[in-house]
Every structure is written in C-alpha cells, then in structure tokens.
Amino acid sequence: MHVLVLSTGNPLLENALLAAGHTVTVLQPAGTAAVPGTARHTIEHWDDLDALTALEPALPRADAIATIDEQAIVAAAHLRQLRALPGLSVAAAHAYTDKATMKTALAAAGLPVAQHRVVRHADEVATAADEFGWPVLVKPRAGLATLNTFVVRNPDHLKELVDAKAFDTRITDPTGRLTAGHALDSLHEARHGFLVEQFLDVDAEFFCDLYVHRGIVLLAVPGRYDAPLLQSVGDVSFDTALPPEHPEARDIADLATRAAAALGAQSGVVHCEILRDRTKGLFVGEAGARPGGGSITELASVMYAFDLPATLAALATDEVPDLDGTPRFPALTAVMVPAPAGTVAHVADRDAIEALPGVLDADIRLTVGQPAPAGIGTVTRAGRVLYVPDNLKTLDQEVANLRAALDIRVEPLTAA
Known part of the structure; x- marks a missing residue:
C-alpha cells in the first residue's frame, strides 16, 4: 500500500509503515529532515488549505493518508476529502483540534465539560468571567502541551497579565517542530479568537x-x-x-x-x-x-x-x-527525568538506575558537561525511567527515592 504521511519531524509512523513493507511519501514542513526510504514533499504551513489544494495534484496517488501529529490532523483530513479517501473527516478533524467546537460537540452529546466562551481580546475576558465566576481558565482554541494556557484569578490579576504582555507573547520552541502551525502564536494573534473557560x-x-x-x-x-x-x-x-x-x-x-x-x-x-x-x-x-x-x-x-x-x-x-x-503489571509509571536549566555536573549511571528494584528501563538524556535540554509546555526532553510501582498508595515516595538515586546535579548557567 502507498501511504501519504503528514509529519512534523517525528518519523515513528513513517518508519513503522516502511518496516511493514508499505511505500511511504512524506509531506512535511520545509526545513525538517527527510526520512530515509521515503519520497518527500514540503509545505510552509499546515493551516494553509488553499496551498494544500494547489499542491494536491503534484502529490502521488496514495491508498491512505495518515498522521499522528496534532498540527497536521485537519490538513490530512482535507487531503482525504480531495482524494475521496476513507478516514477521519474534515468536520471530525476540526472537532478534535478546535477546543471550542470540541466542547460544544461534547456538551451536545451529554458529556460533562466546562462552560466556555470564544473571545478575541483580553478586554473580553472579564465579561466571560462575570458569567462563569472568577477565576477562569484561558487557552488557545488550537494548542497542545498547555501552551498559552493559564488561570486568571480576578480582575486585578487580569490587568497584571495584560501589563505583562501575557496575551501577546509567542512561545519559544526548542524542538523546532511547531513552526508550521499556530501552537506558538500568542493569544491575541489567534485568527479565530481564544477560549475563556469555567474554572474547575x-x-x-x-x-x-x-x-x-x-x-x-x-x-x-x-x-x-x-x-x-x-x-x-x-x-x-x-x-x-x-x-x-x-x-x-x-x-x-x-x-x-x-x-x-x-x-x-x-x-x-x-x-x-x-x-x-x-x-x-x-x-x-x-x-x-x-x-x-x-x-x-x-x-x-x-x-x-x-x-x-x-x-x-x-x-x-x-x-x-x-x-x-x-x-x-499491576500498574506502570513513567518518571520524567528532572532537568533544571544549567550545565549537567553529575548524573547516575544508567546501569545503576536499571539495577534498582522495579525499574524496567532508564532513558537518561543528560550528558555531563552539556546543557540540560529545555522542554516546552508539559513536554520534557531529559528522558524518563519506566518503573513498576510497589504500591500506588506509596508511589509519591517511591518516585522521590528514584529521583534521589538519579543524583542529578546542575551548575547554573552563567552570563557570557
């Protein structure tokens, strides 16, 4: 089967399809690395559907169009629609990626969700908060990893956030994988507004x-x-x-x-x-x-x-x-490796961590003498330890003991 994969740079799906014997063409943002064994086409922005429509005739015939990347879900559905291929529809793709559409659909189905309103400027937050009650949650309509998501406690706090340019600040992406979407945009840059939600x-x-x-x-x-x-x-x-x-x-x-x-x-x-x-x-x-x-x-x-x-x-x-x-297993825990900003001075040996009771695998991406890798939102990049808990009731302490065994020491960065 020939599969067209929309990808932001994580080749997990592409390599899996190649391993299964399929032919793979990748559509990916310009500037991202090609995946060996695949044909490659590039785009500038996932949400430019007119550009995708213009590009579609140049793409090879495919039996399926797939993605596992949040930013590319609507684009994949759009190309499926142009090709009349099965899979997630454009309407469903919008429902999964636009939080306003999502919550409206979930509420209509009788599912418990927080109340929400779409606003276009910080000036409108207080009106929604007066309806829901303070505090409120502010978030993008399309986003991931809690980027640009924060609680606004009261009118004074709202003013502090506005003065601090919280609604105008773009996110910095150390991964380089989010530049072809809108996840890095400030709330005020959002073309279709952002959400104010009832605080739970x-x-x-x-x-x-x-x-x-x-x-x-x-x-x-x-x-x-x-x-x-x-x-x-x-x-x-x-x-x-x-x-x-x-x-x-x-x-x-x-x-x-x-x-x-x-x-x-x-x-x-x-x-x-x-x-x-x-x-x-x-x-x-x-x-x-x-x-x-x-x-x-x-x-x-x-x-x-x-x-x-x-x-x-x-x-x-x-x-x-x-x-x-x-x-x-009775339960399984992924313990994220802590990585405070700075230069790594010490970290325990992987073999020593994997020898500890309950540890299945340790992926430690810290190198002595090198800066600790920066994360983004809720995404950490310093590694993880897979661990079988002894007891869920004592898991907090077990994780604390495991982190102590990692013995990570970091020297603060100094100004040049």
Missing part, C-alpha cells in the same frame, strides 16, 4: 488512550498524571498507567469512549484528558485524534505488551492490530 477545582487529572478500528475500541489504556497538568508545567512529573480494576479506571475509559464517539469515529488512536473536580466529579477536558504525548504511548505498549509502531502502521492502513488487552 481540579484535584486529579487522568488520561486515556483508545486504540480504535473503524470506531470500535480495541483497547483502552486509562492512566493518571501525578498532578493536574497546569500545576506541573515546568516541573518534574510522572504518569501512571492504571490497572483495569482501579476504582476510577472504568469511568475514565467510559468517558473517553463516549467522547471519541461524539467527536468522530475513525481508525487510529484517540487521546483523552479527564479532569476530576473536587466537588463535581469527572469532566472531559480534551480529546485528540492522535496518540498521547510524552511517554503515554510507551506506557500503553509496555503495560499491554504490544508493538507500538506495528500497531500505528496497522491502524493507518485500516488493518486490525494485534492487541491482547491483558495488563502485564
């Missing part, structure tokens, strides 16, 4: 990745973040895949499944964020038509013993992947 008093945040074939959920992988994501931006964190018998796992998977059905059936992975309000229960936060970020897909594949690249390749070509659904 979140005491826990969960995720659930659904592996779906033609709208049928083959595997649901519920899990929990160590803290709500807005509380962990720029901080160390850990994610845990929960066992199916966990008290909230079934409810998490059920809400995620209902959300995916409301937004649009497809073959692929749907990533959902579920929030627990202290007094109001569970809410659907967001859902994406792509795998979870960070180590979530790795947690799923290790917990349930499946080949992640082969699974993504199968779903991209409308095949049914081999998913057993039997967990290998």
Whole structure:
C-alpha cells in the first residue's frame, strides 16, 4: 500500500509503515529532515488549505493518508476529502483540534465539560468571567502541551497579565517542530479568537488512550498524571498507567469512549484528558485524534505488551492490530527525568538506575558537561525511567527515592 504521511519531524509512523513493507511519501514542513526510504514533499504551513489544494495534484496517488501529529490532523483530513479517501473527516478533524467546537460537540452529546466562551481580546475576558465566576481558565482554541494556557484569578490579576504582555507573547520552541502551525502564536494573534473557560477545582487529572478500528475500541489504556497538568508545567512529573480494576479506571475509559464517539469515529488512536473536580466529579477536558504525548504511548505498549509502531502502521492502513488487552503489571509509571536549566555536573549511571528494584528501563538524556535540554509546555526532553510501582498508595515516595538515586546535579548557567 502507498501511504501519504503528514509529519512534523517525528518519523515513528513513517518508519513503522516502511518496516511493514508499505511505500511511504512524506509531506512535511520545509526545513525538517527527510526520512530515509521515503519520497518527500514540503509545505510552509499546515493551516494553509488553499496551498494544500494547489499542491494536491503534484502529490502521488496514495491508498491512505495518515498522521499522528496534532498540527497536521485537519490538513490530512482535507487531503482525504480531495482524494475521496476513507478516514477521519474534515468536520471530525476540526472537532478534535478546535477546543471550542470540541466542547460544544461534547456538551451536545451529554458529556460533562466546562462552560466556555470564544473571545478575541483580553478586554473580553472579564465579561466571560462575570458569567462563569472568577477565576477562569484561558487557552488557545488550537494548542497542545498547555501552551498559552493559564488561570486568571480576578480582575486585578487580569490587568497584571495584560501589563505583562501575557496575551501577546509567542512561545519559544526548542524542538523546532511547531513552526508550521499556530501552537506558538500568542493569544491575541489567534485568527479565530481564544477560549475563556469555567474554572474547575481540579484535584486529579487522568488520561486515556483508545486504540480504535473503524470506531470500535480495541483497547483502552486509562492512566493518571501525578498532578493536574497546569500545576506541573515546568516541573518534574510522572504518569501512571492504571490497572483495569482501579476504582476510577472504568469511568475514565467510559468517558473517553463516549467522547471519541461524539467527536468522530475513525481508525487510529484517540487521546483523552479527564479532569476530576473536587466537588463535581469527572469532566472531559480534551480529546485528540492522535496518540498521547510524552511517554503515554510507551506506557500503553509496555503495560499491554504490544508493538507500538506495528500497531500505528496497522491502524493507518485500516488493518486490525494485534492487541491482547491483558495488563502485564499491576500498574506502570513513567518518571520524567528532572532537568533544571544549567550545565549537567553529575548524573547516575544508567546501569545503576536499571539495577534498582522495579525499574524496567532508564532513558537518561543528560550528558555531563552539556546543557540540560529545555522542554516546552508539559513536554520534557531529559528522558524518563519506566518503573513498576510497589504500591500506588506509596508511589509519591517511591518516585522521590528514584529521583534521589538519579543524583542529578546542575551548575547554573552563567552570563557570557
């Protein structure tokens, strides 16, 4: 099969399709590296659908069009529509990537979501806050990794944020993968406005990745973040895949499944964020038509013993992947490696960490004498440790002990 893959620079899907024997053409932003073994076409911006329409006749015939990149979901759907190919529709692609459309569709389906309003300027935030009650949450309509997402506590705080240019500041991207989309734009740059949301008093945040074939959920992988994501931006964190018998796992998977059905059936992975309000229960936060970020897909594949690249390749070509659904561990945690800004002076040896009880694998991307790699939003780049918890009730302390064993020491950067 010939597959056209839209990619921002992570070649996971392209290499998986090549390994499965498929022919692959990649459409990617200009300036990103070519993937060996593939034909290559470039674009300047994913959201320039007129340019994509003009480019389409020059693209080779393909049997399928696929992506696992948030920024390229609408573009992939647009090209499918031009080619009359099966897969996620343009309407569903917008529902998965535009948070205003998403929340409207989820609410219409009877799912619990925070109230929201679309505004175009910080001057309009107070009116929405007067309706919902202070504080409120501000976020882009299209975004990822909590970029440009923050709480506005009251009118005085709003003024402080406006004076500090919080609504006019663009995000810096150390990965270089987001320049062909709008994720780096300031809130005031957003062509279609941004969201003001009802503030939820979140005491826990969960995720659930659904592996779906033609709208049928083959595997649901519920899990929990160590803290709500807005509380962990720029901080160390850990994610845990929960066992199916966990008290909230079934409810998490059920809400995620209902959300995916409301937004649009497809073959692929749907990533959902579920929030627990202290007094109001569970809410659907967001859902994406792509795998979870960070180590979530790795947690799923290790917990349930499946080949992640082969699974993504199968779903991209409308095949049914081999998913057993039997967990290998009572729970599984990905502990993100802390990386404060500065030059790395010391870090424990990988073999020493992997020799610790419960550790399955340590990926430590810190080199003594080199700067610690910068993250972006909730995305960390210094590595992770896969760990089987001894007891979920003592997991916080277990992770603290593991981080102490990493013994990371960083010398502050000095001005030139």
